[in-house]
Amino acid sequence: QLQLVESGGGLVQPGGSLRLSCETSGFPLEYYTIGWFRQAPGNEREGISCIINRGGSTNYADSVKGRFTISRDGAKNTVYLQMNSLKFEDTAVYYCAARFSINTTCPTIRSRYNYWGQGTQVTVSS
Numbered sequence: 431q432l433q434l435v436e437s438g439g440g441l442v443q444p445g446g447s448l449r450l451s452c453e454t455s456g457f458p459l460e461y462y463t464i465g466w467f468r469q470a471p472g473n474e475r476e477g478i479s480c481i482i483n484r485g486g487s488t489n490y491a492d493s494v495k496g497r498f499t500i501s502r503d504g505a506k507n508t509v510y511l512q513m514n515s516l517k518f519e520d521t522a523v524y525y526c527a528a529r530f531s532i533n534t535t536c537p538t539i540r541s542r543y544n545y546w547g548q549g550t551q552v553t554v555s556s
Contacts, residue, residue, distance in 0.1 A: 432456040432545050434526050439550030442516055448552060451525030460484055463531040464509040465543055466500060468522035475525070479511060489536050491498025492554040516554045523549040
């Protein structure tokens with residue numbers, strides 16, 4: 431059974447850092463693109479980053495470019511989202527998602543992803 435489990439969320443002050451993890455199981459990660467999304471109260475779910483099946487090619491939303499870094503560890507079946515210089519507006523529930531793909535680029539479009547984790551809360555507050 432394909433599963434994605436996020437962890438690493440929490441409360442952090444503005445300017446601080448967090449690293450989110452997306453642990454996957456039940457499917458060969460090397461054939462799947464992984465995306466990170468977030469949803470703040472009252473907002474639609476926003477795609478913020480993705481990484482292709484074997485790594486190497488990534489994509490970022492303008493809102494996080496230069497502050498967030500996505501990476502993957504195939505040996506651990508885990509994808510990470512390192513978040514630095516956090517801002518109040520980064521507060522949201524963060525989700526990872528998977529789609530079967532061997533393309534050399536990845537989308538940050540919600541409808542392109544088939545499998546989702548349960549989410550982890552990130553709160554940026556002073």
